[in-house]
Amino acid sequence: MTTRQHSETRSSTDEQDSENDEQRTSTELGPSKLVGENLAIGYPTTDEPVVECNNVVLPEGEVTALVGPNGSGKSTLLKSMASHLTPERGQFLLDGKSVQEFESKELAKELGLLSQEHDSPGSLTVETLVTHGRYPHRGFFDTLSEKDYDAIDRAIDLAGVEHLRETETANLSGGQKQLVWIAMVLAQDTDLLLLDEPTTFLDLHHQLQVMNVIQTLNREEDVTVGVVLHDIGQAARFADNLIALNDGELYDWGPPNEVVTEELLADVFRVDATVTNDSVGPQITPHCAIEE
Structure with missing residues (x-):
């Protein structure tokens, strides 16, 4: 099964491949809890969209982590998923219905959001x-x-x-x-939980506690989770899927062992690192920061 989605900024051939991958992913992953289509998302204070991408999927019953450097658009995308930010173009569909069509209490029965603030x-x-x-x-x-x-x-x-x-x-x-x-x-x-950087500023003990709670909810309560994480290694360990963003665009998405590559770490996180895969998932050994 092809689950890779490549950056919209690559060559025209790669863009066509990405569109095909995107279509296959949406259908082959099975039921999707939340789907974003033809998205351009910004704020009243921004002249240009902060995030632009053709397709974002949160597969039902799975944990999907949004990863990327600061300013890549992770939190903006999550806010729009929760209907806290209306897209300039496109929409998010929750179980086939636009999140903008829900009344606030109705949506809160379907979707739980933990914001940073x-x-x-x-x-x-x-x-x-x-x-x-x-x-x-x-x-x-x-x-x-x-x-x-x-x-x-x-x-x-x-x-x-x-x-x-x-x-x-x-x-x-x-x-x-x-x-x-x-x-x-x-x-x-709710059957869907969105969390914006729930482990930021926490010590390692409490980070793992939070991630274990998320994993328990998913595995034992069948809750679909979308979570913004800064730690790519943590995301790779706990998530079923990663959505990697760079400069407001979708760089790649799919299972961690396919998305987490040395190329992604260099291109997106500007880190020279070695990636190995084992039974737990991708293991990242960083070497140095890549100069801008």
Whole structure:
């Protein structure tokens, strides 16, 4: 099965091959939870689109990591997937329906988003904060139902923060707070989860905790995940698919053992490295930074 997608900036022959690969990938991967078509995405303050690509796919029931250097368009693409940013051209389809057609509560029942920017009063306990994740399923004055309590307990358990349930968020470490915010998103009880750099600024212990939670959700709860990651090695280990972006364009995408190459590390990350593959996945040994 061909799963490679090559950069739109390569030769005309390569561009034709890329279009063919793109069509084959969309059909051969089976059901897709989220699909982006003919995309140009920007901000009101930008004259040109920040991201442009023909096709982006999050296969159903799999973990897909968005990778690339700073400013490559990863977070912009994720925001548009979650309908927080309307494309200038094209659309994202969630189970065949444009995300722009969903009302906000309706979309929140289908899609959970953990953005980079989140804050809450430090006096809130962990349980109270996680309870806010049930907002799509409740009216403004509704009390919590048994189903709500079950979802809250499940989210706290999955995120591994049961021992922190009564702790005020002001007293949590950065890693603990991130796990609690993930628990709040999990309380939405959606089949699709989007996370924007959930491991940034965390120590290695908490990074692995976060990634293990993501892996558990996917394998045991069949949640489809799209996650922006800075660490290409971490992405290669935990994700089923990688979407590699460079300067707002799709450089490549597919399984990690096909996408993570010495060429990609040089072209996209400007790093001279050796890549070997084993049973765990691609292993990257960096040597030096490539001068601009």
